[in-house]
Amino acid sequence: MSQSTTLTLLDRRRASLPSLVLVANMASTQEVSRPFGLAPIVVGTGNDCDLIVTDPAVSRRHCLFRITPQGILVRDLQSKNGTFVSNIRVQEAHVAPGHVLQIGGVSLRIRVTGEPSEIPLWPEASFGGALGGSTVMRALFHRLHQAAQSPEVVLLRGESGTGKELLARAIHDASPRADGPFVIFDAAAITPALFEAELFGHVRGAFTGADADRTGMLATADGGTLFLDEIGELPLDQQPKLLRVLESKQYRPVGSNEWRSFDARIVAATHRDLHAATAAGEFRQDLYFRLAVFECVVPPLRERSDDIELLVERFLASDIPPRTVLDLPHGALEMLASHHWPGNVRELRNTVSRLLLFPHMRERALEFHGVEGEARRDFDALLGLSWRDARERVIDRFEASYLREKLHAHDGNVAKAATDMGISRQLVHRLMVRHGIR
Numbered sequence: 001m002s003q004s005t006t007l008t009l010l011d012r013r014r015a016s017l018p019s020l021v022l023v024a025n026m027a028s029t030q031e032v033s034r035p036f037g038l039a040p041i042v043v044g045t046g047n048d049c050d051l052i053v054t055d056p057a058v059s060r061r062h063c064l065f066r067i068t069p070q071g072i073l074v075r076d077l078q079s080k081n082g083t084f085v086s087n088i089r090v091q092e093a094h095v096a097p098g099h100v101l102q103i104g105g106v107s108l109r110i111r112v113t114g115e116p117s118e119i120p121l122w123p124e125a126s127f128g129g130a131l132g133g134s135t136v137m138r139a140l141f142h143r144l145h146q147a148a149q150s151p152e153v154v155l156l157r158g159e160s161g162t163g164k165e166l167l168a169r170a171i172h173d174a175s176p177r178a179d180g181p182f183v184i185f186d187a188a189a190i191t192p193a194l195f196e197a198e199l200f201g202h203v204r205g206a207f208t209g210a211d212a213d214r215t216g217m218l219a220t221a222d223g224g225t226l227f228l229d230e231i232g233e234l235p236l237d238q239q240p241k242l243l244r245v246l247e248s249k250q251y252r253p254v255g256s257n258e259w260r261s262f263d264a265r266i267v268a269a270t271h272r273d274l275h276a277a278t279a280a281g282e283f284r285q286d287l288y289f290r291l292a293v294f295e296c297v298v299p300p301l302r303e304r305s306d307d308i309e310l311l312v313e314r315f316l317a318s319d320i321p322p323r324t325v326l327d328l329p330h331g332a333l334e335m336l337a338s339h340h341w342p343g344n345v346r347e348l349r350n351t352v353s354r355l356l357l358f359p360h361m362r363e364r365a366l367e368f369h370g371v372e373g374e375a376r377r378d379f380d381a382l383l384g385l386s387w388r389d390a391r392e393r394v395i396d397r398f399e400a401s402y403l404r405e406k407l408h409a410h411d412g413n414v415a416k417a418a419t420d421m422g423i424s425r426q427l428v429h430r431l432m433v434r435h436g437i438r
């Protein structure tokens, strides 16, 4: 059996991935394991971990394993009691089958289970508007391109700012429906009362204020793609309605007796692990199975740091006038490469624009600061952008600054800040992740 433990590029279209499994032995002698793929394996006691262990000395998210071109990498995730390789505490190390790792009372081993498998890769470092030269992104692009050719639902899962909307558009553009409309329905932004009216439309007189027929988003997306963003936020009581429509391919506008067919391809996205949410009773399992025909995970930026330089170059080149890395302050690229990027590519893009505007504030470019003076000074730069990009940039900054002030005013108490802001705690948490506020 091959003992290879590296991710090897075979050619532009293929990589070879070793067949390995991570095995954890707990004090109770119970054994749990998880096969390696391209995505990292997070080990810890938290429900959101890929390999869940039970031990009082193990942190919620304790350490992470990943197959890289250099071998198997283990990284401690700032755990309380540390990660040990052959009794030496490590922050980051390469490990091999035969090594014994210790986290709390749990020992971890890597086992070779078979011959390496071949992974098909997208031959380019971009798919539609999304950039990514890393193996994990090119494997994702290949899958999405395949999915684009089929009429089935695609579910994109990834942290805020990882590019889910961009990828949904890329799927649409690569699909036979590219000439049709691409319509966005944001399940987190819609109130339960309006869910059906927005999605299915309504007829005149359906409810107070409905003084004319209104086309719903399903009909608007006819012949094209309907992107259901933040589908994990759809309230439980609305979920059966969506399921029924996806299964029957028919809907009824509010106030109408007439069933209508639709012809829109569905792409959905969420930052939540819906599989875990079904186990917790927060998401219907039948709807999850209907959505997860092609479930694709969009990796966070910190797991594909080899993409950072490519992204930075692109953001600089699309500035007005176009720039290059030479326009960045000295040492900026190294600083960007080593940052954790909780807000992912969105945070990287905003950081690059801050670095260009305030090159002397290199260290502070990774922090958010007061909106007023900055917005005024930024205005000329905004005028050089398209309406869409300028608006998104201003909204991003407003959200981050407003949220920071409110959290500060309530000593970091999320529940109190949420009440003050008039939004849900879940939305505050989502905004905090989006803007890298902890």
Ligand SMILES: Nc1ncnc2c1ncn2[C@@H]1O[C@H](COP(=O)(O)OP(=O)(O)OP(=O)(O)O)[C@@H](O)[C@H]1O
Pocket: 129, 130, 131, 132, 158, 159, 160, 161, 162, 163, 164, 165, 166, 167, 271, 311, 345, 346, 349, 434
């Ligand atoms: N791979 C990428 N290549 C180029 N730009 C990217 C990429 N990923 C994200 N971006 C940029 O980052 C920003 C956020 O992307 P997008 O809105 O698609 O993320 P998202 O995952 O849908 O975020 P959210 O969950 O917060 O809505 C956009 O400006 C987008 O153009």
